[in-house]
Amino acid sequence: MLRLKNICKTFNKGKINEQKVFDNFSLSIDEGDFISVIGSNGAGKSTLLNIISGKVEVDAGTIELKGEDVTDQKEYEKCKRISRIFQDPALGTNPSMTIYENLSIAKNKGKRFGLSFLIDKKDEDLFKGTLKVLGLGLEDKLHTPVSQLSGGQRQSLALMMAVMGNPELLLLDEHTAQLDPKTSEIVMDITENVVKERGLTTIMVTHNIEYAIRYGNRLIMLHRGEKVLDISGEEKKNITKEKLLSLFKDISDRTLFA
Amino acid sequence: MNSFVLGILQQSLIFSIAVMGIYITNRILKLADLSADGSFTLGASVSALLISKGINPFLSLIFSMLAGALAGMVTGILNVKLKIQSILASILVMVGLYSINLRVMKGMANFPIFNYDNIFTDRNTLLVAFIIVAICGLFFTLFFRTKFGYLLKGIGDNENMITSLGINTGTIRIFALSLSNSFIALSGGVLAQYQGFSDINMGTGTMIMGLASIIIGFNLVKHIKITNSSICCIVGTLLYRTSIALSLRIGFNPSDLKLISSIIVLIALTIGNSKEILIPKRKFKSLARFGEGFREVGSKNA
Secondary structure, X not given: OEEEEEEEEEEOOXXXXXXXXXXXXXXXXXXXXXXXXXXXXXXOHHHHHHHHHOXXXXXXXXXXXXXXXXXXXXXXXXXXXXXXEOXXXXXXXXXXXXXXXXXXXXXXXXXXXXXXXXOOHHHHHHHHHHHHOOOOOHHHOOOOEHHHOOHHHHHHHHXXXXXXXXXXXXXXXXXXXXOOHHHHHHHHHHHHHHHHHHOOEEEXXXXXXXXXXXXXXXXXXXXXXXXXXXXXXXXXXXXXXXXXXXXXXXXXXXXXXX | OOHHHHHHHHHHHHHHHHHHHHXXXXXXXXOOOOHHHHHHHHHHHHHHHHHHOOOOHHHHHHHHHHHHHHHHHHHHHHHHOOOOOHHHHHHHHHHHHHHHHHHHOOOOOEEEXXXXXXXXXXXXXXXXXXXXXXXXXXXXXXXXXXXXXXXXXXXXXXXHHHHOOOOOHHHHHHHHHHHHHHHXXXXXXXXXXXXXXXXXXXXXXXXXXXXXXXXXXHHHHHHHOOOOHHHHHXXXXXXXXXXXXXXXXXXXXXXXXXXXXXXXXXXXXXXHHOHHHHOHHHHHHHHHHOOOOOHHHHHHHO
């Protein structure tokens, strides 16, 4: 479904702070996969998502989405088919607009943003239904500006907005990292339900090893721009936090002494 | 009505069109567009030139708007396509427009059109100005309720979000700058016809004037529950023009005006920043209403 072939990316090429993130990196993802990606800082997790979503251009290599070469597409062109949730809850919604306005905008994704009025009173039931699923009581706050919501509420709203346009691929960029433990549990539960219900192909970058194990059908560990672990199916079901941590330590030690 | 009050009303209405334009860039896109100073004069000189050529004064205003839109488009292209900071891009356009405006006015710093008919000839000046402002205000209000209007608001609010909808925000930015500057140029054109001449310096300080009116309008007016932005712009302009006119009345020289307007902006800004000192109760009441759990987020935004 998504195919990255021989991706190379170096930041600050030719400068003293040159940083090679990917060198001939390849990754292939099947339709309906829920992949969790873990790795230490600087492993290239965020760059991976940035490359897929078009925020960062690759030096070499190709990106294929459903058989179509999208390597040279601009970010906004790719965004028509890919939705992304960011770590910062402020990035996924329009803070000064109300929940209703935000949902109305999201609902119009992929359609023309012309000179017809945005707000349609008929949408109220649809929006209430969408928000009820979250169980956060947002359905009673439809006309509250999003800036007055908590981080978890905003992130949940951003998630619903992102999936409203039925994206072909959903990218989650440490989307629970800025939330407190309890709220991130809630947001993760919501994420899983929504992804399952809609059968979305999802890539989730996370720092939380437990989440990486618990959610998704495939787990990838990145280290210095390389896949050091790529397990799925039964193998993934049987992995434990301890095993992953020791593997993690192993790799760090190896590179330390290499 | 005495001529002092009448003058203030007429001028306020005319200037408020420019303020609505400045509102689009300053408050909605949240960027500083100094090309306003140039496009105001551009609108005035285009209208004056066309009237002197015998073209219908209303039609000349359409051309003023087109000229303004073009100026805004150049700012937008410099900003979006050539990636020059908006403030620098707009200064470049403003400086360039000075020469262009002189060319439009056939090299004259002051281009009189007293001898030609204009939109106010044989009509009630206040009524004509009011109708034009009403049309602009209505367009302004309705436009920002459309899907396209919401994109503009969204870009100023969180550009990331709009990009994620698969929208090229650059194009929208360029359009918004065009729209803003066509409002400003229209205001310039109407003012040229109102005073009977176009002057190379008449646009100086438009941006500051707009900023002052917006700040006054939104910091003072919003507490009497007016939610319509175009009305806020009009009321803000009215208050600003009144304070300018009063300071002239007290005995300041017209040459002191620029300093006075700077000071008014300064005062308005300071009041704006310290709004919790001036109007504490209301602010905190509205925060409390959102209740437990939101307090952190609320106070961050207060």
